Amino acid sequence: MTTVLSHEKREVRVVDVPVTGSPKRGPLTRFVSNLGNGAVQVGLAVVAVFWLMPVFGLLVASLRSEQANTASGWWTIFTKPAELTLQNYAELAGNETIWRSFLNTVYIAVPSTFLVVVISALAAYALAWIEFPGRDWLTVTVVGLLVMPIQVALIPVAKLFGALDLFGTIAGVVLFHVAFGLPFAVFLLRNFFTGIPVDLVEAARMDGATEWVVFRRVILPIAKPALASLTIFQFLWVWNDLLVALVFADQDSAPITVALRSQLRQFGANIDLLSTGAFLSMAVPLVVFLAFQKYFVQGVLAGSTK
Amino acid sequence: MTHALRGRRSVAEPGRSPGKAVLFLLPALLILGALVVYPLVYSLFRSFFDASGSRFVGLSNYVETFTDPRTLIAFRNNVIWVVVAPVAVTCLGLILAVLTERIRWATAFRLILFMPMAISLFASGIIFRLVYEEDPERGVVNAAMVGVHDVFASPSPYPGARPRSEFDASEDGYTGTATVSRGGVVSLPLVGYSRQQLPDSARPVSQPEAGGTEVRGAVWLDVSAGGRPGQIDPAELGLPGLTVELLRDGAVVSKTMTGDDGRFTFPDLGPGEFSVRLPADNFALPFRGLTWLGPTLVTPVIISSWIWIMTGFAITFIAAGLSAIPRDALEAARVDGATEWQVFKRVTVPLLAPVLLTVFVTLVINVLKIFELVFVIAPGSVQEEANVLALQMWQVSFGSGGDQGVGSALAIILFLLVAPAMLYNIRRFRRERS
Numbered sequence: 001m002t003t004v005l006s007h008e009k010r011e012v013r014v015v016d017v018p019v020t021g022s023p024k025r026g027p028l029t030r031f032v033s034n035l036g037n038g039a040v041q042v043g044l045a046v047v048a049v050f051w052l053m054p055v056f057g058l059l060v061a062s063l064r065s066e067q068a069n070t071a072s073g074w075w076t077i078f079t080k081p082a083e084l085t086l087q088n089y090a091e092l093a094g095n096e097t098i099w100r101s102f103l104n105t106v107y108i109a110v111p112s113t114f115l116v117v118v119i120s121a122l123a124a125y126a127l128a129w130i131e132f133p134g135r136d137w138l139t140v141t142v143v144g145l146l147v148m149p150i151q152v153a154l155i156p157v158a159k160l161f162g163a164l165d166l167f168g169t170i171a172g173v174v175l176f177h178v179a180f181g182l183p184f185a186v187f188l189l190r191n192f193f194t195g196i197p198v199d200l201v202e203a204a205r206m207d208g209a210t211e212w213v214v215f216r217r218v219i220l221p222i223a224k225p226a227l228a229s230l231t232i233f234q235f236l237w238v239w240n241d242l243l244v245a246l247v248f249a250d251q252d253s254a255p256i257t258v259a260l261r262s263q264l265r266q267f268g269a270n271i272d273l274l275s276t277g278a279f280l281s282m283a284v285p286l287v288v289f290l291a292f293q294k295y296f297v298q299g300v301l302a303g304s305t306k
Numbered sequence: 307m308t309h310a311l312r313g314r315r316s317v318a319e320p321g322r323s324p325g326k327a328v329l330f331l332l333p334a335l336l337i338l339g340a341l342v343v344y345p346l347v348y349s350l351f352r353s354f355f356d357a358s359g360s361r362f363v364g365l366s367n368y369v370e371t372f373t374d375p376r377t378l379i380a381f382r383n384n385v386i387w388v389v390v391a392p393v394a395v396t397c398l399g400l401i402l403a404v405l406t407e408r409i410r411w412a413t414a415f416r417l418i419l420f421m422p423m424a425i426s427l428f429a430s431g432i433i434f435r436l437v438y439e440e441d442p443e444r445g446v447v448n449a450a451m452v453g454v455h456d457v458f459a460s461p462s463p464y465p466g467a468r469p470r471s472e473f474d475a476s477e478d479g480y481t482g483t484a485t486v487s488r489g490g491v492v493s494l495p496l497v498g499y500s501r502q503q504l505p506d507s508a509r510p511v512s513q514p515e516a517g518g519t520e521v522r523g524a525v526w527l528d529v530s531a532g533g534r535p536g537q538i539d540p541a542e543l544g545l546p547g548l549t550v551e552l553l554r555d556g557a558v559v560s561k562t563m564t565g566d567d568g569r570f571t572f573p574d575l576g577p578g579e580f581s582v583r584l585p586a587d588n589f590a591l592p593f594r595g596l597t598w599l600g601p602t603l604v605t606p607v608i609i610s611s612w613i614w615i616m617t618g619f620a621i622t623f624i625a626a627g628l629s630a631i632p633r634d635a636l637e638a639a640r641v642d643g644a645t646e647w648q649v650f651k652r653v654t655v656p657l658l659a660p661v662l663l664t665v666f667v668t669l670v671i672n673v674l675k676i677f678e679l680v681f682v683i684a685p686g687s688v689q690e691e692a693n694v695l696a697l698q699m700w701q702v703s704f705g706s707g708g709d710q711g712v713g714s715a716l717a718i719i720l721f722l723l724v725a726p727a728m729l730y731n732i733r734r735f736r737r738e739r740s
Contacts, residue, residue: 036646040408047402048418051614054433055421057446061436073442073449123334132327143735144728145342147671151699151717155352155710156345179341182334211326240426242678247704257428264682267435268444275436278429289424293417300423301623 062088062275069271092276100252101259102280105239107170108255112177113235117227119178120185125215127186128193129201139190145183153180154247161248168250176248177238185230188299192226193219225295232292233299236285256281346721353714367715377716380693383605387676387694391609391616392669396662398613399620403628404650406621416625420618427615431682434611438598438683448595455593462590463547467499469584470528470536479586481553485579491516492582495528495536496545504543509567511544519574521552523582526568544568551583558583599684601691608683608692612676620665627661628654671727674720695720 060074063084068076077083092098126132127139157176158167166172196219204214220227242257249258260277263270289296356363371377402419406412422430439445442452473480486492491514504527511526525545526538533539544567552560552572559580564570572580598607631654639649655662677696684692693701695716703713 037408040405044402044405044409044415048415051419051422051618053446054437054614055425058433058436069444071443073444073446075446075449119333119337122330126327126330130327130330135327138331140732140735143732145338146731147724147727148342148346149675149696149717149720149724151675151696152349152721153342153345154700155703155714155717156348157341158704159348160340160345175337176341179337182338183342186334211330215330236424240428242426242428242681243700246700257426260432261428261682265686267685268439268441271436271444274432278432282425282429285424285426286421289421293420296424297420297622300619301626 058275058278060084061271062279064088066272070268088272088276092273092280095273097259098256098273098277098280101254101256104170104249104253105255105257105281108173108177108245108253109235109238112174112181112238113231115174115178116181116185116234117231120182120189120230121220121223121227122215123182123186124189124193125211125219127190128196129214129219130211142183142186142190146187148180148183150176150180150244158247167248168253170249170253173245173248173253173255176244177241180244181234181237185234188230189223189226192223196222225298228292229295229299232288232296236288236296239281239285349714349717349721353711353718356711357709359710363711367711368719370712371715371719374712376690376693377695377698379690380695380698383692383694384674386605387609387673388670391612391673392666394609395613395616395620395669396666398617399624399665400655400658400662402617403621403624404654406625407628412625416618416622418618419621422615423618427678428682430611430615431679434607434614434679435599435683437611438607440595440597440599442595445595445598447598451595452593459593461592462587463505464496464499464545464589465591467496467527467545467589470495470497473584477586479551479584479588481583482581485581486521487579488519488521488574488577489517490521492521492523493536493538494523494525494550494582494584496525497528499527499529501527501529501543505546507546507566508543509546510540511538511542511568513538514569514571521572521575521580521582522569523550524567524569525550525564525584548588549585551585553581553583554578599688601688604684604688604692608676608679611679611683612673616669616672620669623665623668624658624661627658631657667727667730671724674723695723 057074060077061069063086064074064077065083065085065087068083127135127142153176161167161169161172161175166175200218200222201214204218209217240257241255242261245253245255245258246261249255256277260274260281263274263277267274352359353367354362354364356367406415409415437445438447440448442448468475469480472483474483482492482494493513511524514522514524516522524538525548526542527545528535528537528542530539530541533542544564546564546566546568548564548568550562550564550570551558552562552575554575559575560572562570562572596603598604635653635657636649639653644652675696676694677700680689680692680694680697681700689697699713699716699720701707702716703710707713
């Protein structure tokens, strides 16, 4: 869903705070404050470890043999590091279904992202810089669509895709992702585009540039950071999807989340396949996140989780 | 991007060629119209028709939605989610965001907590499915609970062992049906325990002699090759370290422990009839943690995984708001001698209120659409108990249900639930633009 990140001017209010102690800080106060800081450091370190542990646990589980996972917990590796093995990954490499679904994930995520960025950039330009009747109304509609639950469209679009022979195809999944990626994308880019100085656009128009040239030569180069944020955000959003593909993909076009889902029934018995498969599917988002975290965080802050 | 949002609010200057707007807008309008707006209208119509889609049934799909027990559980769970989860994440995010301002590695900290946002809800579900596995040899939460539990409560010596016969089982333990008076002998053959698990100190048992003024007896494992049930056979071992109680009229009058050969002796307690009891804590099964993924705890468990995912978002969002608070206001309060808590309560939180509200609304919408986590974490057998509207909608329409009329009604209900947020966003947008 998309939130409107606002930075309204905040008034500095006069705040009435009762005076409870001397403003001068004695050595005791300093000691207590240092102690407090130490506690904060330790507390936050514990929180950070807590946050990493679940992922670490799955990673270790994926690096232990099926027998080892059945016999003891992943934390056993602290005493028996020799148990670590790449055997599960070797087996995963030979699993054709998983590999095909991994490729499907790429075939779904890349075109979806590309189409959303291109189509939304065009629309955002019109909303930001071209005067036409109903422009405000259209912009408000886009803002309204930001939180639209995809459940609303599942049944009708399934019917529509059935009629168009798109049901169970990668193209169908891509189209659906594009549709539900657009409101946020248009909103984000429109906000950025309206922030571009008028002079730049006007100067180009004075020189006789067409709207298309203004869009290509003036707006897009300036908007690179926003386009990067959008690209990464949209890519991860589609990459991580389960529900859309669950409805619209068939066995041959299923992405990795859907392919792994069928193994869930026997969670305990399939932990070797599930943990390695989950890491295969997480590897790409994690690399993208670590490499472009600034853009991703900005994208999420502006758009959060649809 | 952020600086655009930060409100360099130069008013968009109209272009000179309005006709061209259509070309720029056409692809987006076509796709949004066909795959978002039209489906909304269609779903609304469809929700008034039956499963086959051919018969108009009025509001009966909605009536069914509000009377079907499965859907009602989903409603109940959605209420629990909305009440608990966003508040928890907003508070946690606020506290951590304020605390991270006091450490040097704030960026690294936020990065770690933000990381779950990058991976799929599906993968997060698998991660937490493993975390909460019931077997303490696999699930880390139960392993930790068992570890802590065993520090405070020593494990019972003979879990699962039980007397062969002639005993009444109760919550307190096994009480002998026959009575004994002073000078008597009690034989307590036990079964249901493996010989290999006996402590090394266990010695072969022998029949205690009757006589004297004491009550004597032996507790042994009545299991051996060719052994006679209820009789002491040569190869059979006593059970050392087992607590035995002597009762008179149902009250414990004496307590003792068996020796290495399984024998025990009660001192002379005067005349009367006694009975012998083996207290239950001799045989208590070891603590194995909680059934996290069972019907009672599954929703709290899934909420905890959602908190793990969303807290990083709340921290980052709130931290951005914090950095916009004028330092002077905080410093002024501190110079006036306010404690950190007072600064937090009277300065930071009031100034952050709009940001907190936005975070909260975002989280509520996210919670209403929760699907994957429940789908993955709740095992099939308890999915009904963990059900939420978004999952129920999928199940009714595409899973086992096969009723797209009710499915459409659920979709429309979901839409109506997020509609206030839609209006909130539009109003905000209008306000910020003016």
